[in-house]
Amino acid sequence: KQPALYAIRDRNNALAQAIDDYQQLGVLPGEEAHRFILQWLSDDEGFEVGDDFEVVMRSGEAYEVNVFSHGTKIPLSDKGMGSIQAMLLLFRLACIIHKTKVNPAYRPIVIIEEPELNLHPKLQSRLADLFLGVHRKHGVEFIIETHSEYAIRKTQALVKVNEFEVPPNENPFTIVYFDKDGLSTWKMKYRPDGRFENEFGEGFYDISGNLTLDLI
Helix, strand or coil, rough: CCCEEEEECCCHHHEEEEEEEEHHHHCCCCCCCHHHHHHHHCCCCCCCCCCEEEEEEEEEEEEEEEECCCCCEEEEHHHHHHHHHHHHHHHHHHHHHHHHHHHHCCCEEEECCCCCCCCCCHHHHHHHHHHHHHHHHHHEEEECCCCCCHHHHHHHHHHHHHHHCCCCCCCCEEEEEECCCCEEEEEECEEECCCCCCCCCCCCCCCHHHHHHHHH
């Protein structure tokens, strides 16, 4: 059970700090950062959290976050861990987007560790759409550490559909694979059709195929 209130002074709670950062920026409804969260909350193209949200201050000490879904108000704490993880990511990125609007010279490099945690496979694949969209629209660069096969496969689909490997286009995706021994690394090379020219190391992409063969 997750806490219903996110204490401002709780420096060990990443979501509480993300909410406080967002509120301190004074983002208003209708502004770019607010619209960004609404877009990626949605069921249609986002992380299937809800239709809208509100942040309520309680006694000047903590925030309560509620999500509206199909006319019902639900505390964020009562949503699944995937929804909570998604909201943490969206609040963080919304803060960055707001800062890029206030200061056009602000173009950070954002490092994210395992953003796929607790997300359904379909939603893991949407992470690639999210990062590409923020990069294209707001000029933000990302370094992502991930074990998600679904997110990587979505980058392959995006490379094919957008012809990122067809000159004069430039591919915004770069994948560096760290082998399980921790000693070997290499860059994966996209082909124009989205496939990779080279292979991942043993124990990653090959597992799903091997398991399928076991069932035949």
